[in-house]
Amino acid sequence: MKLPKRPKQHISEAASFKLFASKIPESWIIREVTERDYGIDCYLELVNDDNELTGELVLIQLKSRQSIPWAKDNTYTLTGIDISTSNYWYKFAVPVFIFLADLEKEEVFMLSVDYWIKRNFFEFIQQSTFNYKFKKSSIFEGNHGVFAFKFDFYYEYYRQQFENELLFFLTNLLHFQDFQIDHYNRESQLGIQGSDLIYFEAMHRNYKFLCIYLNLDNAIPSIQELKKKSREKFGHTYYYELYEGDLTEWVEEFQKLTLQIIKGLKSFLHGEFSYWKIINPTLYHYVTSISEDEWANG
Structure with missing residues (x-):
């Protein structure tokens, strides 16, 4: 059968x-x-x-x-x-x-x-x-x-978010530098005003995401931890969410991370050379042409 x-x-x-x-x-x-x-x-x-x-x-x-x-x-x-x-x-x-x-x-x-x-x-x-x-x-x-x-x-x-954060980082790179310099060694008890706090949080988020995605070490505490520490420091006189002293404490770390992120992005784009050369050659050439020596000096 x-x-x-x-x-x-x-x-x-x-x-x-x-x-x-x-x-x-x-x-x-x-x-x-x-x-x-x-x-x-x-x-x-x-x-x-x-x-x-x-x-x-x-x-x-x-x-x-x-x-x-x-x-x-x-x-x-x-x-x-x-x-x-x-x-x-x-x-x-x-x-x-x-x-x-x-x-x-x-x-x-x-x-x-x-x-x-x-x-x-x-x-x-x-x-x-x-x-x-x-x-x-x-x-x-x-x-x-x-x-x-x-x-x-x-x-x-998280690829699409990475590409969004990449563009945000590149378009704000000089602004980040100015912001970090501007808020370094100010009077520590001055409160961070609303617009500057919003910008700081956006910068903090951008650096945090890129560090995670590019597998870079990042010692900067979360926004919640920074605000908690600020509340504990100022006690009953606490009025602003963050103070200039909170930013000054981490400016140098942000400057170090800027260089590490630039290096990480160069390595990342190099690994996808053929993709970026076709999809966005302008971005590829812009990233690869960034002078690391310039950013190494903060």
């Missing part, structure tokens, strides 16, 4: 899905999709350490090999993905990741689509073939794998 046979492709797809599901934290949620022919196999919703649903979604494409034939440099190039699929992934407003399963060794490796496209943009815009290169070090395993994945995820999740 002849019976239907299950295609090997379906078997490997099911095996890769089970392997992927076994690697993610138990609290995270996999949301399957019914239409898999368009390059998305499932959605992954992240759950925070307090088991709260965050609404942070990742689109997942699963690929598998019975055994991944790593090259001598410990990389593997995934080929055969139609350019229309890459275009589709690139247009999504949420991050898209490819997970590559080694079924024999029961290992899973990850790659952020947007990250790879932006670093290989010249090839991408040719709109012919576009391949994805995995590193053996990008294994998704245990706490280290989860940490690396979350780092890459938030890198893309």
